[in-house]
Amino acid sequence: QKEVEQNSGPLSVPEGAIASLNCTYSDRGSQSFFWYRQYSGKSPELIMFIYSNGDKEDGRFTAQLNKASQYVSLLIRDSQPSDSATYLCAVGPSGGYNKLIFGAGTRLAVHP
Amino acid sequence: EADIYQTPRYLVIGTGKKITLECSQTMGHDKMYWYQQDPGMELHLIHYSYGVNSTEKGDLSSESTVSRIRTEHFPLTLESARPSHTSQYLCASSDRQQSYGYTFGSGTRLTVV
Numbered sequence: 001q002k003e004v005e006q007n008s009g010p011l012s013v014p015e016g017a018i019a020s021l022n023c024t025y026s027d028r029g030s031q032s033f034f035w036y037r038q039y040s041g042k043s044p045e046l047i048m049f050i051y052s053n054g055d056k057e058d059g060r061f062t063a064q065l066n067k068a069s070q071y072v073s074l075l076i077r078d079s080q081p082s083d084s085a086t087y088l089c090a091v092g093p094s095g096g097y098n099k100l101i102f103g104a105g106t107r108l109a110v111h112p
Numbered sequence: 113e114a115d116i117y118q119t120p121r122y123l124v125i126g127t128g129k130k131i132t133l134e135c136s137q138t139m140g141h142d143k144m145y146w147y148q149q150d151p152g153m154e155l156h157l158i159h160y161s162y163g164v165n166s167t168e169k170g171d172l173s174s175e176s177t178v179s180r181i182r183t184e185h186f187p188l189t190l191e192s193a194r195p196s197h198t199s200q201y202l203c204a205s206s207d208r209q210q211s212y213g214y215t216f217g218s219g220t221r222l223t224v225v
Contacts, residue, residue: 034213041151043202043216088155092210099145100206100214104154 001026004091006103015112019076021087023103026070029094033065033072036088038105044088048074079110114139118203118217125193125224133188133220135203144186145214147202148172155202161186193224 005024013019021035032051036044050056050063050072062075072091076083086105093101116137125131137144146159147170157170161180175197176190186205190197200221204214 032210032213036213041200041221043219044155044214045216046213049213090213092213099157099160100210102155 002103003027003093003101004089004103006087006089006106008104009107010109011106012109012111013079015079015081015110017079017110019079019083019108019110021074021076021089021106021108022071023073023089023091024071025089025091025101027091027093027101028067028070030067030070030091031094032092032100033063034090034092034100035061035063035072035074036090037083038086038088040085076108079108081110081112084108084110116203116205116215116217118201118220120220121218122221123223125222127192127194127224129193131190131193131222133201133203133222135186135188135217136184137186137205137215137217138184139205139207139215140183141205141215142183142208143206143210144180145204145206146170146176146178146186146188147204148174149200149202151200159188193222195224198222198224 035048038044048063056063060077064073088105089103090100119134147155156172158174159178203217
């Protein structure tokens with residue numbers, strides 16, 4: 001079992017729909033959670049981070065964290081073709097100072 | 113503006129050549145990382161550093177070496193490039209607590225012919 005798991009996709013959604021991306025992690029003591037967006041041929045860019053259980057909203061993006069179930073999700077409302085990219089989930093393991101563990105990413109395709 | 117810089121952006125080089133990929137950050141971050149990523153594939157950590165004169169190998173075995181003589185500078189060197197080294201190399205940095213995750217540079221796309 002990988003430490004951070006994501007469905008590789010592609011997740012295909014129509015323009016204007018809600019895209020839901022999920023990530024599960026194995027270290028129950030994990031403390032920090034990050035979502036990165038990576039366009040093809042580009043480097044990852046941070047779009048959201050969350051530390052506490054519940055929802056965190058930033059514009060069209062909402063990160064949801066459930067530590068009891070060990071999953072974190074990213075919702076993208078009103079999806080646009082420009083949201084088409086690979087989304088990487090990264091988890092900060094217990095201890096707080098150790099390296100982030102990255103998932104393999106979910107490819108999102110938003111079609112007009 | 114605080115940022116992380118990688119040079120060159122693209123590099124095509126012959127087999128057997130020695131190359132150094134540069135990475136510098138102006139954010140005062142203690143921690144720096146090198147990742148290797150093939151197109152459409154996941155990130156693989158090859159080296160990391162938690163401070164000056166501290167370097168460690170990552171999860172993916174690599175023939176490259178790194179140094180950290182100054183906080184802001186973390187170059188990666190390949191003594192003898194081979195076609196199997198063709199890949200994208202991404203440098204990243206973070207503060208000590210990783211409060212805001214990692215900040216990535218623009219990457220170096222290396223092609224060894």
